[in-house]
Amino acid sequence: MNPAQPSSPAASRNVPTGDRWRQVPWIARVLYYLIPFRRGIVLANLRHVFGQTLTEAEIKLLAQSYSAHFLRFFVEWARSPFLSKTRKQAMVRVENVESPIRAHQAGKGILLLTAHFGNWEVATVSGIGQFPQFKGLLHFVRRPLKPKWVNDFLTRRFRQAGFGTVSHSGSLDQILNLLEAGNLVVFVFDQHAAGRDGVVVDFCGHPAATFKSLAILALNTGAPVIPTSTWREPDGSHVLRFEDPLPLREHESVSEAIRLNTRAYNEAIETMLMRHPEQWIWMHRRWKHRG
Numbered sequence: 001m002n003p004a005q006p007s008s009p010a011a012s013r014n015v016p017t018g019d020r021w022r023q024v025p026w027i028a029r030v031l032y033y034l035i036p037f038r039r040g041i042v043l044a045n046l047r048h049v050f051g052q053t054l055t056e057a058e059i060k061l062l063a064q065s066y067s068a069h070f071l072r073f074f075v076e077w078a079r080s081p082f083l084s085k086t087r088k089q090a091m092v093r094v095e096n097v098e099s100p101i102r103a104h105q106a107g108k109g110i111l112l113l114t115a116h117f118g119n120w121e122v123a124t125v126s127g128i129g130q131f132p133q134f135k136g137l138l139h140f141v142r143r144p145l146k147p148k149w150v151n152d153f154l155t156r157r158f159r160q161a162g163f164g165t166v167s168h169s170g171s172l173d174q175i176l177n178l179l180e181a182g183n184l185v186v187f188v189f190d191q192h193a194a195g196r197d198g199v200v201v202d203f204c205g206h207p208a209a210t211f212k213s214l215a216i217l218a219l220n221t222g223a224p225v226i227p228t229s230t231w232r233e234p235d236g237s238h239v240l241r242f243e244d245p246l247p248l249r250e251h252e253s254v255s256e257a258i259r260l261n262t263r264a265y266n267e268a269i270e271t272m273l274m275r276h277p278e279q280w281i282w283m284h285r286r287w288k289h290r291g
Helices: 009-013 026-034 039-050 056-082 085-090 098-105 120-128 148-160 172-180 213-221 254-275
Strands: 092-095 110-114 138-142 164-167 184-188 198-203 206-211 225-232 238-242
Touching (some): 039 056, 056 120, 085 092, 092 120, 098 110, 098 225, 120 148, 120 225, 225 254
Parallel strands (some): 092 238, 138 164
Antiparallel strands (some): 198 206, 225 238
16 A cells, blocks of 8 residues: 555545645754654654655654754744743734634633644743733643743743643632633643543544543533644744634533544644644654553
8 A cells, every 4th residue: 555645534634734844944854863852752653643644755854844843942932031022922923813702702711722833832922912801811721840940930931921820630620710700721632641531532543542621611611612723934923823612512421422522622633733733742642542
């Protein structure tokens, strides 16, 4: 079988919708070979997703493009504190902000569904900062990072930007209170969910343990779930885009309703990922589930 030909409906979805990832600067190619940090995981994940739609040469090219993205990510992240607020906001274009504005006017809190796209640190902070009506209302559900000083540093930067943080574990009551008060709660939804925290649904055509808390909250509160993504343009500017709210999928079985909605969230992440596949965090072990 030709590895570049889709062999199933799932594989046919795993096709990048753009070709910017084919344009790799020479320095990224050099760094790809000189600094092999998690290169094996990156390649394994890319083959897992694109093995039936891209050739091996294209997969390695995509891995190099991902290296270029991550290099730029850290350069942007390091220089961001030294830029003025005006300069940072001018770097970010916000698309379809009417979606969360309309949803917020309905009087409910909002659940923002996102993943590690583009430079999420720079684009999200600077993009949301352009809309004063959301000031003090945005809260990120986050896992504590290691080492502790990195987590403390990032938490401090978020708070300085006016954003709250919510611990991923034991946070249900706090999130319910935030939604009831009309806040926006951001779920970064692309990491492995261990144990009873997750439900196994497909992600990019393969079973993946996925957090079920977002579906539980949506089903119990009726808060709209709005997919949100960021990416970097070729000129170095950034885009923060909001999609329209996802329809809530209901079922007489609570567990099936959770599964259906969680799968819909993964589908939304897949669509956003395929727009700019080189700008997702391929070094994460997303498909730990086996079975």
